[in-house]
Amino acid sequence: MSNNTIMKQIGLFLIFLIAPFILPKTVAQEADSLKLFESITDIEKLIQQRQVQDKLPAVPQLRDTAKFGAVTTVAVPLDSLYPRKENGTLQLPDNLYNLGSLSGLTFRDTIFYNPLFLPMIFTGKMLPPDLSFYPPKEESLYKGLLIPQEKTFAPNLVHAAFVSKTRKNFYREYPDRVKLSVFHLDSLPSSSKDNEVIETFNPFKELISTETSYSLNAPQVEGVAIKRKYWIYNGEHSFQLSQSYFSPNWHKGGTSNVNIVNNHILRMNYRKNKVRFNNSFEWRLSVFTAPDDTIRKFRIGDDLLRYYGDFGVDAFNKHWSYSTNLDVRSQLFNNYPTNSNELRSAFLAPLYVNGGVGLKYNLDNRSEKVRHRRVRLDLHLAPLSFNFRYIGNEKVSVARYGIEEGQKHTMDLGSTVTANLIYDFNRYISWNSRLKYFTSYDKVEAEFENTLNMALTNALSTRFFMNLRFDDSVPPDPKFNHLQVTQLLSFGLNYKW
Numbered sequence: 001m002s003n004n005t006i007m008k009q010i011g012l013f014l015i016f017l018i019a020p021f022i023l024p025k026t027v028a029q030e031a032d033s034l035k036l037f038e039s040i041t042d043i044e045k046l047i048q049q050r051q052v053q054d055k056l057p058a059v060p061q062l063r064d065t066a067k068f069g070a071v072t073t074v075a076v077p078l079d080s081l082y083p084r085k086e087n088g089t090l091q092l093p094d095n096l097y098n099l100g101s102l103s104g105l106t107f108r109d110t111i112f113y114n115p116l117f118l119p120m121i122f123t124g125k126m127l128p129p130d131l132s133f134y135p136p137k138e139e140s141l142y143k144g145l146l147i148p149q150e151k152t153f154a155p156n157l158v159h160a161a162f163v164s165k166t167r168k169n170f171y172r173e174y175p176d177r178v179k180l181s182v183f184h185l186d187s188l189p190s191s192s193k194d195n196e197v198i199e200t201f202n203p204f205k206e207l208i209s210t211e212t213s214y215s216l217n218a219p220q221v222e223g224v225a226i227k228r229k230y231w232i233y234n235g236e237h238s239f240q241l242s243q244s245y246f247s248p249n250w251h252k253g254g255t256s257n258v259n260i261v262n263n264h265i266l267r268m269n270y271r272k273n274k275v276r277f278n279n280s281f282e283w284r285l286s287v288f289t290a291p292d293d294t295i296r297k298f299r300i301g302d303d304l305l306r307y308y309g310d311f312g313v314d315a316f317n318k319h320w321s322y323s324t325n326l327d328v329r330s331q332l333f334n335n336y337p338t339n340s341n342e343l344r345s346a347f348l349a350p351l352y353v354n355g356g357v358g359l360k361y362n363l364d365n366r367s368e369k370v371r372h373r374r375v376r377l378d379l380h381l382a383p384l385s386f387n388f389r390y391i392g393n394e395k396v397s398v399a400r401y402g403i404e405e406g407q408k409h410t411m412d413l414g415s416t417v418t419a420n421l422i423y424d425f426n427r428y429i430s431w432n433s434r435l436k437y438f439t440s441y442d443k444v445e446a447e448f449e450n451t452l453n454m455a456l457t458n459a460l461s462t463r464f465f466m467n468l469r470f471d472d473s474v475p476p477d478p479k480f481n482h483l484q485v486t487q488l489l490s491f492g493l494n495y496k497w
Contacts, residue, residue, distance in 0.1 A: 116163045120170060121180045235266045240463055240492025259288040259301065261463075261490045274314035276321060278378075282306040285332070286488065293338050302486065303331040303345075310380060312360050323360040325380050325418065327436070328353050348392035350401045354438060356382025356416045372427040378420040385416035387438050387445065402443075402473030414440035428455040446470045453494065461494035 083091045149155070171178060238261070245256040262285045270277040286301035293299060312323025329352040335345045358381045367373035390409040391398050403410045421433040432451040438444070448468045455461040469484040476482050 116166060119180065120167070120178045121182060122171065122178050123182050126168060126171065230270055230272045232269045232271075233267065234497060235264070236494075236496050237265075238263045238461070238463065238492065238494045240461075240490035240494075242488070242490045255292050257289045257291065259286060259488070259490065261286050261302075261488060261492070274321075276312045276314070276323075277309070279309045280307070282308075283332075290338065295339055295341065296336070299338075300333050300335045302488070303333055303335065305330050305332060310360060310378075315359065319362055321360050321362065323380065324355070324357045325360075325382065326353075326355045327418070343393065343395040344397075344400070346393045346396060348390065349396040351388075351390040351392060353388040353390075354385065354416060354436070356380075356385025358382035358384065370426065372424060374422075374424040376422040378418075380416075380418040382416040382418070385414060385438065387412045387414065387416075387440070400474060402471065412438075412440035412443065414438060429453070443473045444470065445473065455494060459493055459495065460491075462489075462491050463494070464489050 085091055240261045240263075242259045242261070243257075262283075264283045266281045268279045282304065283306075284302055284304040286303070287298055288301050290296060290299040307328045308325070310323050310325035312321035314321050330348050330350070331345060332347055334343055334347075336342065337344060360381070361377070361379040363375065363377040365375045388409065388411045389401055389403060391401060391403060392408070398407060399405060415438070417435070417437045419433075419435040421431075423431045423433075425431070430453045432449075432453070434447070434449040436448075437446045446469070450466050452464040453461055454463075464487075466487040467485070470482055471484070472482045474482070477484075
């Protein structure tokens, strides 16, 4: 018989000899560990124990004992497996748990407040928080070298990651042992101490603190009654010019001139409850050089003084109102033809007055898609109105303005339609239009003014103005008949308020 055979037989004999003494102890320890885990994860049993015994016994101060000395039997399950240190913490083997993440924890912390030892409750958060479908970014090798890791939040983050990873591994390995879910916590009975939170250490409060405290008490502010404002004022002012030059040998001929345009509009609007009272004053003057005029160096192009007002009371809705309007127009300076001293028009010669009673439609719409786009429309329908003309200077021909010879004025009754439109395309381009149509059912007087403003900056702008006028009460022109046209293109300063 060889030596190897003899050694195998001796080994088998020793195994059968000491197996009865080792196996019962191992089975007992495994059963004890399962009971411990079930007692920790059974939340309903723990809540019932806390309701019966709210106050837990204090942890006894242990004396110095050997690392593997005799264990004293106590009521707490963990004390039957592992000894305690002088500070009351458990002495766990190095190969069982991460001792760095469990340092400083008491038995009370491990049972009730540390997430690593809380009962297993399924939260549904199985995917990692930093899940990404892109390749991970390369971090710098020198990141964090200036500050020691133990003086930052890095240890706390490592501990939190360790706890989260451990609980997720338990969900995957033992799903049958997870009996609770966050979706069913409302059905569990509450304890009188569930709202009490014990915070042992908060790194944000310990490491971050203010150097100086300031009072956040708000100062006392006296209330001021703000009066309602019923009058609203706004206006537009422009000073623009245009210039043209033709050489003496220009093949088509032409006259060089410089044109200065001055335009001012002042608006005063009143509104209170259902009453509206709108007023606008306008002065428009155009002066240009006249090289072809041997009598004068300057001539008057466009000269207008206008007042327009309407008074109304809201009708059946917010857009319609019962109203009456008044339009008064004249000019300031004398106007003469080229190379002539015959006075064509002057102050109060002519004077136009138009008024009527009817309905007014008001619209103010702002675009929701295009910023600064706005439409404002005032439409006045006066089925009963009058149109008055007056010549206050005897040197002005009355026949030119549809008045019979020997008379200074005339008045017609009829109907009037007046429309004022302001359309802002955007912040820099706007179109102002005014239409007035009066008929006495025998004669017609109509005006259609259009102004296109194109702002280059807040102060500079380009302005195009065109005015079409039709009046069949005056003698017809050989070329334009009863139609009268004037247009102007200018560039200069513009100001709104």
